[in-house]
Amino acid sequence: MNTLRCAITVLRKDLLVELRSREIIYTAIFFAALLVVIFTVALPRDGRVDDRMAPGMLWATIAFAGTIGLGRAFDREREDDTMRALLLSPAPRLAVFLGKAVAITMLILLVAAVATPLFGLFLTSARLLDHPLPLVVLLVLGALGFGVVGSVFAAALLRVRSRDVLLPIVLYPILIPLFFAATNATLALCVTDPNMAKAWYWISLLAGYDGVFLVLSLWLFESLVIE
Amino acid sequence: MNSQNNQPTGARGSTASWLVPLLTLLAAVGFASCVWMVFVVTPVADVLFFNQKIFYFHVANAFMLFLSVFVCGFASVVFLKKRDGKWDDIAIAGAEVAVMFGLVVLITGSIWAKAAWDVWWKWEKRLTMSLLLWLVLVAYVIVRRFAGASADRLAAGLAVFGCVGIPFIYFMVEKSDNHPQAGKEGVVATLATDMKLAFWGSVLTFFFWFVALLISRIHSARAEREVRELRESAMDAGVL
Numbered sequence: 001m002n003t004l005r006c007a008i009t010v011l012r013k014d015l016l017v018e019l020r021s022r023e024i025i026y027t028a029i030f031f032a033a034l035l036v037v038i039f040t041v042a043l044p045r046d047g048r049v050d051d052r053m054a055p056g057m058l059w060a061t062i063a064f065a066g067t068i069g070l071g072r073a074f075d076r077e078r079e080d081d082t083m084r085a086l087l088l089s090p091a092p093r094l095a096v097f098l099g100k101a102v103a104i105t106m107l108i109l110l111v112a113a114v115a116t117p118l119f120g121l122f123l124t125s126a127r128l129l130d131h132p133l134p135l136v137v138l139l140v141l142g143a144l145g146f147g148v149v150g151s152v153f154a155a156a157l158l159r160v161r162s163r164d165v166l167l168p169i170v171l172y173p174i175l176i177p178l179f180f181a182a183t184n185a186t187l188a189l190c191v192t193d194p195n196m197a198k199a200w201y202w203i204s205l206l207a208g209y210d211g212v213f214l215v216l217s218l219w220l221f222e223s224l225v226i227e
Numbered sequence: 228m229n230s231q232n233n234q235p236t237g238a239r240g241s242t243a244s245w246l247v248p249l250l251t252l253l254a255a256v257g258f259a260s261c262v263w264m265v266f267v268v269t270p271v272a273d274v275l276f277f278n279q280k281i282f283y284f285h286v287a288n289a290f291m292l293f294l295s296v297f298v299c300g301f302a303s304v305v306f307l308k309k310r311d312g313k314w315d316d317i318a319i320a321g322a323e324v325a326v327m328f329g330l331v332v333l334i335t336g337s338i339w340a341k342a343a344w345d346v347w348w349k350w351e352k353r354l355t356m357s358l359l360l361w362l363v364l365v366a367y368v369i370v371r372r373f374a375g376a377s378a379d380r381l382a383a384g385l386a387v388f389g390c391v392g393i394p395f396i397y398f399m400v401e402k403s404d405n406h407p408q409a410g411k412e413g414v415v416a417t418l419a420t421d422m423k424l425a426f427w428g429s430v431l432t433f434f435f436w437f438v439a440l441l442i443s444r445i446h447s448a449r450a451e452r453e454v455r456e457l458r459e460s461a462m463d464a465g466v467l
Contacts, residue, residue, distance in 0.1 A: 149388065152384065153381070153384065153385070153388075156380065156381040156384055157381060159377045159378075159381075160370075160375050160377050160378040160381060161373065161374055161375040162373050162374060163374075165373075166369070166374055169366050169369055170366055170370060170385050173359065173362045173363040173366045173385075173389055173392075174363070174385070174388045174389050175392075176362075176392070177393075177399065180395075180396070180399050181395070181399060184399070205395065205398055205399065208395070209392075209395055213388070213391070213392075216387070216388060216391055220307060220384055220387065223307045223308065223310070223380060224307070224380050224383075224384045
């Protein structure tokens with residue numbers, strides 16, 4: 001219980017800091033919007049884009065914009081060495097991790113919440129928004145997996161050189177299965193004849209991925225971030 | 228960081244000083260005999276004819292890829308839990324050797340795929356898993372190279388997380404029935420005797436080569452780490 005309370009405190013602290021400056025919210029959202037425009041403009045189209053491209057574009061946008069926000073969120077903890085302070089505080093380290101992971105998950109969900117309707121708006125042939133319930137479930141599960149793994153490695157990267165470049169290099173090989181499942185789940189939902197059974201199969205794989213990596217992160221977080 | 232009783236590596240490296248040349252020699256002799264076995268002794272295969280010959284090297288290298296990934300992953304877990312730099316040396320060596328074997332597997336696999344399926348690449352279970360595994364290890368090596376000495380545990384985490392992610396691909400990519408299968412009815416079990424001999428000879432050859440590379444890389448990693456630790460303790464003591 002103490003862990004949970006501390007985690008909520010860490011989460012509230014992170015949200016409060018962010019809400020005061022709104023730096024990550026604005027930059028990540030704007031970057032996501034830029035990516036949406038870049039993707040819709042860059043891909044070959046004669047008036048319309050193949051609707052099967054939309055899921056890949058959506059998840060690439062979430063991956064890139066999410067990474068920007070993730071890097072900045074942890075960089076902020078490095079500037080005044082507050083990460084060390086957090087880890088030295090009597091709060092359980094697991095609570096620090098959980099608070100951070102939930103905060104990052106919320107940030108990524110925010111990016112997704114902006115990018116998904118924008119893609120729906122620009123690519124009307126892709127029926128991204130036709131099945132809101134499974135879509136929300138899969139966005140939440142995708143963001144959670146990203147947030148969990150991302151928090152572990154962004155925190156671990158605080159101590160090393162060239163962390164900005166290395167963050168995506170370290171994260172993406174680990175996250176490829178997640179993006180793979182998320183893209184396929186979205187694809188099953190947004191085609192003209194959606195396949196719900198297939199979508200839920202991919203969503204269950206996403207849930208499995210999240211579960212495995214949550215356990216692994218809880219097990220290894222401490223040995224990865226403590227000096 | 229306690230390096231008070233560290234001896235120079237040269238004194239401890241004595242096993243490696245004869246084992247590595249011996250294994251290298253065995254691998255060299257083995258490689259020559261493999262080439263002879265593969266191109267002169269073994270019959271030409273039924274379906275793929277001459278193209279099948281790449282199998283002896285492709286599969287042997289794939290075995291070594293998985294072996295070195297296992298070494299890297301296992302050493303990384305132990306390193307994270309015990310924090311003994313000895314295990315980190317093994318993990319680095321395993322990762323670098325795996326990158327090399329993986330490159331051979333991917334290249335020979337592509338050549339074979341072009342000959343057998345008429346495409347260089349196919350998003351199939353085993354190909355996708357091997358590629359992803361290889362990407363994880365390349366990321367590992369990049370981290371070790373550019374993130375500085377303090378990235379040892381980060382890299383170990385990458386190895387563990389990366390290896391855990393791979394099995395998910397198994398449930399995500401469709402099975403292809405024309406990638407040669409393993410098992411009782413599989414390719415290796417149904418080989419002709421000459422072919423079997425050439426195949427296992429090749430596996431043994433690459434195993435010698437794998438162990439030789441692994442040991443020498445472990446020793447150089449250990450030397451690097453000891454120099455670093457000596458420097459750090461000298462700085463702590465105010466000598467440097």
